[in-house]
Amino acid sequence: MSKDITLNVNGIDHHVNIQGNETLLKVLRDKLGLTAAKEGCGAGECGACAVIYNGSPASSCLILAIEAEGVEILTLEGITPKDHLHPIQQAFIDKGAVQCGFCTPGMIVTTYSLLKSNPDPTEEEIKKAISGNLCRCTGYVQIIEAIREAARRLKRSKGRRK
Amino acid sequence: MENFEFISPITIKGAVNQYKKGANNYYLAGGTDLIVLMREGILVPEKIIDLKTAGLPSGIKKLKTEIRIGALATLSEIEHSSFIRKEIPFLAEAAGKLGSPLTRNRATIGGNLCNASPAADTATPLIAVEAKFILSDGKKERRVKAEEFFKGVKQTDLKKGELLKEIVIPRSAGKGIFYKKSRIKLVDLATVNMTVYRAKKKYRIVIGACHITPLRIRAAEEKLNKAKKIDLALINDAAALVIKTIKPISDMRGSAEYRKQLVKTHVTRLIGELAGVEV
Numbered sequence: 001m002s003k004d005i006t007l008n009v010n011g012i013d014h015h016v017n018i019q020g021n022e023t024l025l026k027v028l029r030d031k032l033g034l035t036a037a038k039e040g041c042g043a044g045e046c047g048a049c050a051v052i053y054n055g056s057p058a059s060s061c062l063i064l065a066i067e068a069e070g071v072e073i074l075t076l077e078g079i080t081p082k083d084h085l086h087p088i089q090q091a092f093i094d095k096g097a098v099q100c101g102f103c104t105p106g107m108i109v110t111t112y113s114l115l116k117s118n119p120d121p122t123e124e125e126i127k128k129a130i131s132g133n134l135c136r137c138t139g140y141v142q143i144i145e146a147i148r149e150a151a152r153r154l155k156r157s158k159g160r161r162k
Numbered sequence: 163m164e165n166f167e168f169i170s171p172i173t174i175k176g177a178v179n180q181y182k183k184g185a186n187n188y189y190l191a192g193g194t195d196l197i198v199l200m201r202e203g204i205l206v207p208e209k210i211i212d213l214k215t216a217g218l219p220s221g222i223k224k225l226k227t228e229i230r231i232g233a234l235a236t237l238s239e240i241e242h243s244s245f246i247r248k249e250i251p252f253l254a255e256a257a258g259k260l261g262s263p264l265t266r267n268r269a270t271i272g273g274n275l276c277n278a279s280p281a282a283d284t285a286t287p288l289i290a291v292e293a294k295f296i297l298s299d300g301k302k303e304r305r306v307k308a309e310e311f312f313k314g315v316k317q318t319d320l321k322k323g324e325l326l327k328e329i330v331i332p333r334s335a336g337k338g339i340f341y342k343k344s345r346i347k348l349v350d351l352a353t354v355n356m357t358v359y360r361a362k363k364k365y366r367i368v369i370g371a372c373h374i375t376p377l378r379i380r381a382a383e384e385k386l387n388k389a390k391k392i393d394l395a396l397i398n399d400a401a402a403l404v405i406k407t408i409k410p411i412s413d414m415r416g417s418a419e420y421r422k423q424l425v426k427t428h429v430t431r432l433i434g435e436l437a438g439v440e441v
């Protein structure tokens with residue numbers, strides 16, 4: 001079946017025609033041009049396709065676009081400020097946590113969600129939070145460092161704003 | 163993935179009626195089992211009926227004598243529920259060890275049970291607390307014991323069109339321990355999993371991933387329950403009865419022999435911990 005639906009992505013309503021069997025990931029990438037989320041495994045194992053779905057990170061490859069109507073979706077594009085990088089993105093660069101970069105959008109989405117609910121996570125909490133995001137390049141050490149650095153920077157900038 | 167018709171019923175009755183209209187229709191909860199199977203072409207549904215709009219109970223309810231968990235409660239909700247963590251910590255732990263947070267944020271407890279993998283992580287704790295499942299066919303409801311719900315690999319007691327609505331857990335002061343062994347610490351399906359539970363000096367032992375269904379081992383329970391005093395020799399006898407009863411297979415997660423060894427080691431350890439006996 002095909003259907004016209006409205007998807008709320010990054011605060012904007014998008015009207016799209018979709019097939020019943022299209023995943024949210026496919027529609028984000030192919031129909032809305034939001035290509036930050038990647039297809040690694042397509043089976044829920046790698047986290048490259050992570051988006052914030054109804055407030056929590058989830059694999060968009062295991063969500064049908066048709067069931068996403070009416071749900072608030074946030075992708076990396078929506079997290080990235082217009083004119084500069086998000087502190088999490090900058091920390092990933094500064095700490096050498098990006099090699100091929102394929103896992104990075106999913107890692108940052110998951111990190112964003114972690115630091116929102118837990119601004120000062122322990123190493124164990126970081127490891128648990130990113131346990132669904134696989135990276136075949138970095139060996140994770142730099143990613144964990146980058147997440148700790150991002151937490152520090154976010155806390156500092158919050159302190160400044162007060 | 164082949165195309166299908168997608169239906170968003172607004173009542174349980176509507177969901178069941180739609181389901182019964184064909185031979186190849188599937189209910190959808192979190193989709194973390196179903197969509198993988200559809201993607202691989204193992205399932206080619208005609209209709210997908212989304213339970214998330216059908217008015218099923220979702221949250222966790224604390225009543226005077228029982229706890230109710232809606233079939234649509236996610237594993238994350240159960241893992242983080244302060245109430246479940248306090249009252250049935252071994253269920254919270256099992257939920258928190260299913261897949262990764264990305265999976266748990268979508269995966270539901272109803273889906274985990276209805277998918278009926280012998281390794282389903284929420285099965286052994288629910289059998290151990292003698293939970294009952296409320297099944298609905300849109301008109302009538304019936305209750306089945308958790309233990310009797312599982313009929314075989316991917317087979318349940320659900321009749322055509324029937325769905326799992328709610329899980330009922332009697333409140334009790336018992337103590338339980340969940341154990342899961344998987345190839346990697348986080349994210350993988352269990353090589354074996356188990357719950358050992360003790361209430362009023364009676365033990366319940368439930369082993370997963372070692373049979374066509376999760377399995378309660380009554381012979382071993384009786385051995386412990388009849389004894390006046392529990393010591394290491396008795397625990398070893400009970401563990402031997404567990405090993406005698408299970409029928410694990412060899413697969414990519416481990417050989418039958420390895421599974422038996424794991425079960426022996428850890429069932430001994432868990433009973434010892436609950437009985438206060440050094441093993």
Ligand SMILES: Cc1cc2nc3c(=O)[nH]c(=O)nc-3n(C[C@H](O)[C@H](O)[C@H](O)COP(=O)(O)OP(=O)(O)OC[C@H]3O[C@@H](n4cnc5c(N)ncnc54)[C@H](O)[C@@H]3O)c2cc1C
Pocket residue numbers: 043044045188189190191192193194195196197198213233234259260261262265268269270271272273274275276277279281282283284320324325326327349350351352
């Ligand atoms: C990466 C990954 C890791 C995983 N790791 C684990 C793990 O460690 N342990 C584990 O046990 N599982 C694991 N799983 C499997 C899966 O996530 C769980 O079984 C999950 O709980 C399924 O729930 P769901 O809501 O996503 O089910 P769905 O996929 O929506 O449904 C599963 C099946 O149950 C049926 N169904 C769902 N709800 C109902 C209902 N209320 N009444 C009747 N029928 C219903 C559906 O028709 C379908 O056949 C993993 C999956 C993935 C993708």
Ligand code: FES
Pocket residue numbers: 038039040041042043044045046047048049050059060061062
């Ligand atoms: S592409 Fe979705 S989890 Fe791998």
Ligand code: FES
Pocket residue numbers: 097098099100101102103104134135136137138
């Ligand atoms: S940087 Fe290559 S997969 Fe992570």
